[in-house]
Amino acid sequence: MxxxxxxxxxxxxxxxxxxxxxxxxxxxxxxxxxxxxxxxxxxxxxxxxxxxxxxxxxxxxxxxxxxxxxxxxxxxxxxxxxxxxxxxxxxxxxxxxxxxxxxxxxxxxxxxxxxxxxxxxxxxxxxxxxxxxxxxxxxxxxxxxxxxxxxxxxxxxxxxxxxxxxxxxxxxxxxxxxxxxxxxxxxxxxxxxxLDYLANHDHLTGLSSQRLAQEQLELTLNMAKRHEFKAAILYIDIDEFSLINDALGHDAGDYALKEVAKRIKELIRDTDIACRQGGDEFLVILHFPVSKEACDIICKRLIAAFDQRVPYKDHEIKINLSIGVAIFPDHGDTQYELRTKADKAMQFSKKHNKHNFTFADEIETK
Structure with a gap:
């Protein structure tokens, strides 16, 4: 019934x-x-x-x-x-x-x-x-x-x-x-x-869905162009996430994802948006006012939030984050360009500088 x-x-x-x-x-x-x-x-x-x-x-x-x-x-x-x-x-x-x-x-x-x-x-x-x-x-x-x-x-x-x-x-x-x-x-x-909540939010972490994040990013870029201010996106990936699942099971992996989502929401502003891209990847949209220095501070806070191991039942989980940063209009003026460059910057951090962050314009100089 x-x-x-x-x-x-x-x-x-x-x-x-x-x-x-x-x-x-x-x-x-x-x-x-x-x-x-x-x-x-x-x-x-x-x-x-x-x-x-x-x-x-x-x-x-x-x-x-x-x-x-x-x-x-x-x-x-x-x-x-x-x-x-x-x-x-x-x-x-x-x-x-x-x-x-x-x-x-x-x-x-x-x-x-x-x-x-x-x-x-x-x-x-x-x-x-x-x-x-x-x-x-x-x-x-x-x-x-x-x-x-x-x-x-x-x-x-x-x-x-x-x-x-x-x-x-x-x-x-x-x-x-x-x-x-x-x-x-x-x-x-x-x-x-x-239904609206499920359509606009990730069921596990409660963060915004990819669709909502895409709409919000487009809206942010349009406003940034009109009012000539900077915006930024952070691509965040959990390093060696599969090891957590293999060692402690998928429940531990889900706990790690929820813990990352929780701390991201705590460290960003109310005007910013965080979403889960899928798997162990997250996207953060930073609204006005944004500067390279502000992005630097936020990224350092995110990294520092996981310097210590995270307690889980009778175990402790080590979570490392790799972050790529792309700023509008310095690194691109379209959603596709910013996403691509932020993703490449994140991959660079993941490969060369784990548990750290990289700006899109720093890839060629490193």
Missing amino acids: TDSQKLQNKLKQNIAVKLVLIVIIACALLLPVTVITWLNEGYHHLHLVHIVFLILAFALYFRPSKQLFGIDVALVTMFLSFVMLIGAYGIGINSGLLALLFSSCLVLLYLHSSMLSAIYGFLAIALVATILLLKPDSVIFPYDAHLSLDTAYYVWNFSIISVLIAFVVISTLLAETYKKFSQSTLLLAKKKEE
């Missing part, structure tokens, strides 16, 4: 519990009327049905597990149908039965299926129509001037209570629909945010 389905079932379960609570409240509020009528006019089987609904609703509401909410839906639908049929038999179409019918169909539609809701609606309409046809004298208008005071009082009360029950049920469903829509919107936004 997907997270979306679990959320949907949880929402339906919560709605079913709230609807059962509505049944409890309705039955409890009307219980004094049932008791008084029972004592004054004698027993009627409707009194027993009322009490049974109240007991069943209590039992369902306070049961330990509410995962099987289908029985809640069945109880609520039966209760609404019961009130609807009593109204149809005793008062007729003015009893609020249309509101009860609509609310019952809505409950089944929301908590079960459209098919069951349609079948129920068809059968309920057929049954109510049959009652009205077989007992035409039950059609009583609450505003009929010929009604006795007691009858008019009963008709008005029953009609108001029926509509009120239906209104509370429908309002609950609409409120939960809005809540469900809001939660679904938040879930979709969260999923989109997660």
Whole structure:
């Protein structure tokens, strides 16, 4: 079951519990009327049905597990149908039965299926129509001037209570629909945010992805050209990274990559961007203000950050970095030129001067 389905079932379960609570409240509020009528006019089987609904609703509401909410839906639908049929038999179409019918169909539609809701609606309409046809004298208008005071009082009360029950049920469903829509919107936004993050970040180190770094580098170069300032890129490679994997396993290699990424982020400015190029290579984009002296300082800090071995479980990992530096516009004015020269400078450091850095214009002089 997907997270979306679990959320949907949880929402339906919560709605079913709230609807059962509505049944409890309705039955409890009307219980004094049932008791008084029972004592004054004698027993009627409707009194027993009322009490049974109240007991069943209590039992369902306070049961330990509410995962099987289908029985809640069945109880609520039966209760609404019961009130609807009593109204149809005793008062007729003015009893609020249309509101009860609509609310019952809505409950089944929301908590079960459209098919069951349609079948129920068809059968309920057929049954109510049959009652009205077989007992035409039950059609009583609450505003009929010929009604006795007691009858008019009963008709008005029953009609108001029926509509009120239906209104509370429908309002609950609409409120939960809005809540469900809001939660679904938040879930979709969260999923989109997660997808955007995965698309723009390396899953292991959390650094920017190659695609995002490429876009940011192009943007930086365009700004540097327009405002005539310098920018720089650092190509960083972990020397003999394969030895870490071979000696301690890939988990140690992943730890080393994350540790390098962590320290790079700590040592560069918030305006600069670091990304993992893939494997054991990293790229750092330095924004304005940039100078050769500033690059020199940053590179020395990165190298010094790994002068000491890095603790890993019961072992220590020696991490050496080789860095190549290319500055715009001194070493090139396009992304391709800068990347190529920074890569060559890094390879030069890796071959001739490990755990150190080289500027692109220094390759020919060394």
